Amino acid sequence: MSDSSSTVDAASSPVVAVRDVQFSLAGRPVFQGLDVQARRGAITAIMGPSGTGKTTLLRLITGQIEPAAGSVTVFGESLATQDRDARYAMRRRMGMLFQNGALLTDLTVFENVAFPVRAHARLPESVLRQLVLTKLQAVGLRGAADLMPAQLSGGMARRVALARAIVMDPELLIYDEPFVGLDPISMGVIVRLIGRIHRALGITTIVVSHDVAELAALADHSYLLSGGKVVAAGTPAELAASAQPAVRQFMAGEADGPVAFHYPADDYRAQLLGGRR
Amino acid sequence: MIVAALRRVGAVALFLVRILAQCPAALAKPRAIVHQIHNCGARSLIIIMLSGLFVGMVLGLQGYDLLQRFGSESALGVAAALGLLKELGPVVTALLFAGRAGTALASEIGLMRATDQLTAMEMMAVDPVRHVIAPRLLGGIVALPLLVAIFDVIGLFGAQLVGVGMMGVDAGAFWSQMQAAVELRDVAEGLTKSLCFGVACSLVAVYEGFHAEPTAEGVGLATTRTVVVSSVLTLLIDYLLTAAFLAR
Numbered sequence A: 001m002s003d004s005s006s007t008v009d010a011a012s013s014p015v016v017a018v019r020d021v022q023f024s025l026a027g028r029p030v031f032q033g034l035d036v037q038a039r040r041g042a043i044t045a046i047m048g049p050s051g052t053g054k055t056t057l058l059r060l061i062t063g064q065i066e067p068a069a070g071s072v073t074v075f076g077e078s079l080a081t082q083d084r085d086a087r088y089a090m091r092r093r094m095g096m097l098f099q100n101g102a103l104l105t106d107l108t109v110f111e112n113v114a115f116p117v118r119a120h121a122r123l124p125e126s127v128l129r130q131l132v133l134t135k136l137q138a139v140g141l142r143g144a145a146d147l148m149p150a151q152l153s154g155g156m157a158r159r160v161a162l163a164r165a166i167v168m169d170p171e172l173l174i175y176d177e178p179f180v181g182l183d184p185i186s187m188g189v190i191v192r193l194i195g196r197i198h199r200a201l202g203i204t205t206i207v208v209s210h211d212v213a214e215l216a217a218l219a220d221h222s223y224l225l226s227g228g229k230v231v232a233a234g235t236p237a238e239l240a241a242s243a244q245p246a247v248r249q250f251m252a253g254e255a256d257g258p259v260a261f262h263y264p265a266d267d268y269r270a271q272l273l274g275g276r277r
Numbered sequence B: 001m002i003v004a005a006l007r008r009v010g011a012v013a014l015f016l017v018r019i020l021a022q023c024p025a026a027l028a029k030p031r032a033i034v035h036q037i038h039n040c041g042a043r044s045l046i047i048i049m050l051s052g053l054f055v056g057m058v059l060g061l062q063g064y065d066l067l068q069r070f071g072s073e074s075a076l077g078v079a080a081a082l083g084l085l086k087e088l089g090p091v092v093t094a095l096l097f098a099g100r101a102g103t104a105l106a107s108e109i110g111l112m113r114a115t116d117q118l119t120a121m122e123m124m125a126v127d128p129v130r131h132v133i134a135p136r137l138l139g140g141i142v143a144l145p146l147l148v149a150i151f152d153v154i155g156l157f158g159a160q161l162v163g164v165g166m167m168g169v170d171a172g173a174f175w176s177q178m179q180a181a182v183e184l185r186d187v188a189e190g191l192t193k194s195l196c197f198g199v200a201c202s203l204v205a206v207y208e209g210f211h212a213e214p215t216a217e218g219v220g221l222a223t224t225r226t227v228v229v230s231s232v233l234t235l236l237i238d239y240l241l242t243a244a245f246l247a248r
């Protein structure tokens, strides 16, 4: 744990530190005192049922939205005091993989991966070509360089997006639900890619997902979010062994438990017999 | 209601300022702008040409009917030219532009919003206003006056077709009176209107697309609003500019 003084050791301080964050969307509280950290060089998993605010947390970390209270610190810098240039400089040090890839639909696969490079660096075309093809080769899609995003399957699109996310050699790589909607083969491919890229680049990785099994194989440290808070944290093994009912329900995929199967409703019998809608 | 409308006007104005701040950077990449001119210009070309022809032919008929009551059919050329240059050319083109290119722009940008493409750009430290919005706004502003010019020319041809070809107005009188009576300030009025409509229609389209709710309904709503708002705005601006030009 680091404090906010400037004497923290850079190597041991967390790359991302979310402290006591409060945040509401459309009047509904999403986070009430959230604490999450991502250690340097580790894979941090953030788990939780759909709608708990995992994507919202990523938006807080990347400075797209601001917390109502609490602090978010990335690369040792508080986001609250950042101006736009500082925020863009910070984002150039991170890569993000969106749930659906978010490839630019009017550009080819090659140009999609080249996009951040063209925007930020003046490279000779031959060097750029080499760089982009290397990254496409890393995700196994060098052969797809001339395709348009519409011609790709879901798994391929996500791999292209991954190539685009690493083309600027980020220090922090963030994945939002990388396993959703993939067939088992593509899923295995993505799981292995996340681990391989993590080790090869020696970066810090945050993976947001609700796929317990996939994350258990990957993560060094996991958080389980529910109801706007961290309900459990630890290594995947620790979470799996947890006796807490909320953790057990999520890890084992049980329908009912602390997270109720039924949406809050009036009494069932009374409603059926009373003839009200 | 009024407060909400004013707040909206303010939001659009702020958005315009934000785009203008990025225009120098966008102008440094003229190819993107040319691409957008082609995009909204070529998309609207066919309907603009067809509509121009029909509007011109109607002008020929109605103008002839009106003028022959005063025995001055030979002024048909002047009437058609002034009607097209000052009024029908810019207004009808802008309305068609809003329906064709404006909706395409709004839904394209709205879809980019809904599929996280704009957020992805933000995350790559690329300003989507500079990369996506500014070239589209500039492209639209250039394209509309060009389309108006095409509309005017084809409209005149249509009026001539009906007036001279069918109604028997003297071709020499048709063209020479037009040449004598139409002044530079008439052309200036049409051009001013075209430019203003270009700014209004393109701005409304990119604003609605950029601020669309990131859902399928959100994109649909943005598209619909683009047509409604730009059409009403076009007619309002038309009245204001007409009054301003007459007062001079």
Ligand SMILES: Nc1ncnc2c1ncn2[C@@H]1O[C@H](COP(=O)(O)OP(=O)(O)O)[C@@H](O)[C@H]1O
Pocket (backbone or CB within 6 Å): A025, A026, A030, A048, A049, A050, A051, A052, A053, A054, A055, A056, A057
């Ligand atoms: N723009 C928005 N306006 C209002 N509520 C929202 C908005 N976006 C998301 N939410 C709500 O915030 C909660 C968290 O959403 P999200 O972060 O996307 O969850 P997750 O990624 O964990 O599935 C959800 O309950 C969702 O309904």
Ligand SMILES: [Mg+2]
Pocket (backbone or CB within 6 Å): A054, A055, A056, A176, A177
């Ligand atoms: Mg999500």
